[in-house]
Amino acid sequence: MNPPAARGGGVGKPMPLPLPTGDPATVWPALPRPGVALTAALLQQLDRSQWWPPGELRRQQFRQAAALLDHAWRHVPFYRERLAGAGFHPGTALTPRVWSRIPALRRGELQQAGEALASPVVPPRHGEVHETSSSGSTGQVVTVRGTQLTQLVWEALTLRDHLSQRRDPRGRLAAIRPYPAGAADYPQGALAKDWGSSASGLFPGGPCNMLNINTTAPQQAEWLLRVRPAYLLTYPSTLRELLLHCREQAITIPGLREVRTLSETLPPETRDLCREVWGLPIVDGYSCQETGLLALQCPEQEHYHVQGEAVLLEVLNEAGEACGPGEAGEVVITSLMNFAMPLIRYALGDMAEVGPPCPCGRGLPVLSRVLGRQRNTLRYPDGRRGWPMMGDIFHAGVAGIRQYQILQHGLDDIEMKLATAAPLGAEDEAKLREWLHFRSGYPFKVRFSYAAGIPRGPSGKFETFISRIPAENIAKQKD
Numbered sequence: 001m002n003p004p005a006a007r008g009g010g011v012g013k014p015m016p017l018p019l020p021t022g023d024p025a026t027v028w029p030a031l032p033r034p035g036v037a038l039t040a041a042l043l044q045q046l047d048r049s050q051w052w053p054p055g056e057l058r059r060q061q062f063r064q065a066a067a068l069l070d071h072a073w074r075h076v077p078f079y080r081e082r083l084a085g086a087g088f089h090p091g092t093a094l095t096p097r098v099w100s101r102i103p104a105l106r107r108g109e110l111q112q113a114g115e116a117l118a119s120p121v122v123p124p125r126h127g128e129v130h131e132t133s134s135s136g137s138t139g140q141v142v143t144v145r146g147t148q149l150t151q152l153v154w155e156a157l158t159l160r161d162h163l164s165q166r167r168d169p170r171g172r173l174a175a176i177r178p179y180p181a182g183a184a185d186y187p188q189g190a191l192a193k194d195w196g197s198s199a200s201g202l203f204p205g206g207p208c209n210m211l212n213i214n215t216t217a218p219q220q221a222e223w224l225l226r227v228r229p230a231y232l233l234t235y236p237s238t239l240r241e242l243l244l245h246c247r248e249q250a251i252t253i254p255g256l257r258e259v260r261t262l263s264e265t266l267p268p269e270t271r272d273l274c275r276e277v278w279g280l281p282i283v284d285g286y287s288c289q290e291t292g293l294l295a296l297q298c299p300e301q302e303h304y305h306v307q308g309e310a311v312l313l314e315v316l317n318e319a320g321e322a323c324g325p326g327e328a329g330e331v332v333i334t335s336l337m338n339f340a341m342p343l344i345r346y347a348l349g350d351m352a353e354v355g356p357p358c359p360c361g362r363g364l365p366v367l368s369r370v371l372g373r374q375r376n377t378l379r380y381p382d383g384r385r386g387w388p389m390m391g392d393i394f395h396a397g398v399a400g401i402r403q404y405q406i407l408q409h410g411l412d413d414i415e416m417k418l419a420t421a422a423p424l425g426a427e428d429e430a431k432l433r434e435w436l437h438f439r440s441g442y443p444f445k446v447r448f449s450y451a452a453g454i455p456r457g458p459s460g461k462f463e464t465f466i467s468r469i470p471a472e473n474i475a476k477q478k479d
Contacts, residue, residue, distance in 0.1 A: 029309060036202060042156045043163075043202075049309055050160070054363045061312050064336045066094035072342040075119040079344065100320070104332050104347040111142050118145055118341045125149070129340045132289055144290050145341040153310045153337050154292040155197055164299045165283055167258065169195065169203040171230030176211045176220055176238055178460030184210040186219045189227075206230070213238055213460050217245035230257045236266045237462035239282075240273065241402070247277045258283060264461055265372040271302065286370050288348055291335040295367050303355045305364040311335055313365065314345070315354050325356040325366075330374060349374050376467045380442055381411045396435035398428045403454045406436070406465045414444045423450050 029045045049057065070090045072079040086101035088094060110117065122129060127148025162169060173195050184190040189212075194205035209227045211220065213235065220242050224232070232253075234242075239261060246252070259274055259282050266284045274282050286295040286304055294311055295304035306313045312334040315323040323329040331350040335343050351374050355366035377385040393404045403419035416432060418424065424432075433446045456462045 039152065039156055040202060042152065043159050046156055046160050046309055050362045050364055052363045057308050057363050061308060061336065062094050065312055065334060068336060068339065068342055069094060069344065071119065071339050072344060075121045076117060076342060078113055078116045079342065102345050104345045105343060106347050107142060107349055110346065119339060122147060122340050126339055142290065144343065146338055147340045150292065150337050157293045157307050157310060161296045167231065170206045172206050172227065173208040173231045173233060174224060174227050174229035175208060176234040177213055179210060179212045184212045186211060186215045186223060189223060217241045221246055221251050224253050228255050230255055231260065232256060233260045233262065235461065236261045236264045236270055240270050243273045243277045252278060256280065262287065265370060290343060290346065291333055294333065298358055298360055300360045301358060304367040304370065305358065305362055306367060308364050310337055315352050323354045325354050328353040328371060376463065376465055378408060378440060379411055379467065379469055393435065396431050398424065398431050405454050408467045408469060410469060412445050414446050415449055416446055417449045417451060417454060419451055419453050
């Protein structure tokens with residue numbers, strides 16, 4: 001789908017919603033009858049609303065947020081005191097000031113509250129309720145509920161991404177992701193008839209070949225050469241290892257048009273490596289298990305557009321104030337369509353940097369970078385914290401490193417864990433120490449450890465930097 005004629009300069013007066021909702025709990029976007037027509041109609045509205053001026057998008061977000069808060073007040077007692085304390089009562093206007101006074105919902109609160117956050121009443125047109133659990137990469141697994149409506153919105157946003165990135169849904173997709181043991185094992189993997197529920201029904205879909213992420217880079221390269229996909233979807237850490245292997249062996253994948261990444265933080269160096277080895281850019285996405293898609297990469301830039309029709313995403317500084325362009329802060333999200341278990345101002349545990357308005361003309365909010373987990377910020381002896389470890393170790397000029405992981409055990413105690421054929425010599429260790437000092441801007445004490453391989457987390461994710469400093473110990477270590 002193409003935007004209105006005023007592409008790049010906004011669309012002037014916002015387009016009116018063309019369809020009656022028929023559902024007082026969902027005032028925006030409008031919802032027609034179920035079926036393929038419902039997905040198509042919602043997709044048509046999303047195609048228009050992404051070009052609205054930011055003020056109009058914000059106005060519609062607050063309309064929908066008011067309906068969500070009204071529902072939560074009436075059916076989820078957990079929220080009544082929080083909302084009343086912020087100055088919200090059913091039937092009253094929701095203002096930015098009232099919104100900013102609603103306390104953030106912390107992950108520990110969500111985990112502890114459990115069923116108390118679930119609504120016993122769900123609007124009929126939102127469909128059946130289902131449950132999903134987070135990956136547990138934070139050490140705190142949480143279970144949330146959603147509806148057929150939240151699934152529908154996820155599918156429509158995914159379709160909008162396919163269309164804006166000009167993907168051909170008839171092409172073959174290869175997905176290297178976590179799968180249950182035996183479901184997509186090497187050498188054959190598994191085969192699905194299409195890319196998933198988001199693409200079925202509206203377009204003639206191509207097949208999807210699947211391979212378990214726990215395979216080695218040589219196995220992945222051999223499998224891709226047999227499968228010959230048009231599109232590849234995988235985790236950034238997996239892609240990096242695959243690209244390094246392909247660079248070493250001079251392997252290209254004939255017919256590959258696009259590389260997509262998800263689930264982990266994407267380092268800029270991996271984008272550069274993909275261009276170097278395969279001559280292709282990477283298209284990244286930002287999502288979470290609790291609410292689904294949060295932000296998708298712009299078709300014309302490398303930053304991200306927040307999917308504002310489905311989520312009200314805030315980036316807040318330590319004072320709880322909204323960050324401006326160029327500022328980094330904590331990601332706080334509200335799923336605007338989830339009436340089964342409202343997550344109102346949920347502190348996801350991530351950090352991100354706000355970007356300026358996008359020159360592409362879309363009015364959707366912009367994230368310049370997704371920085372990763374708040375718990376994994378690098379801590380300095382003087383009390384500072386930062387994100388300097390986003391580089392890639394191969395720039396240190398040391399050969400033979402298959403995997404690496406940096407662990408901070410104390411304010412001046414960093415372990416560099418390396419997967420190599422044999423331990424490095426003193427000269428190479430000195431290069432790595434110098435690289436880490438340069439990237440961090442501080443002469444940390446660095447010790448080395450070696451392993452045959454560094455396993456992924458329980459969800460299949462791989463974290464390059466992990467802080468093992470308990471938050472309550474930071475002040476003690478500074479004294």
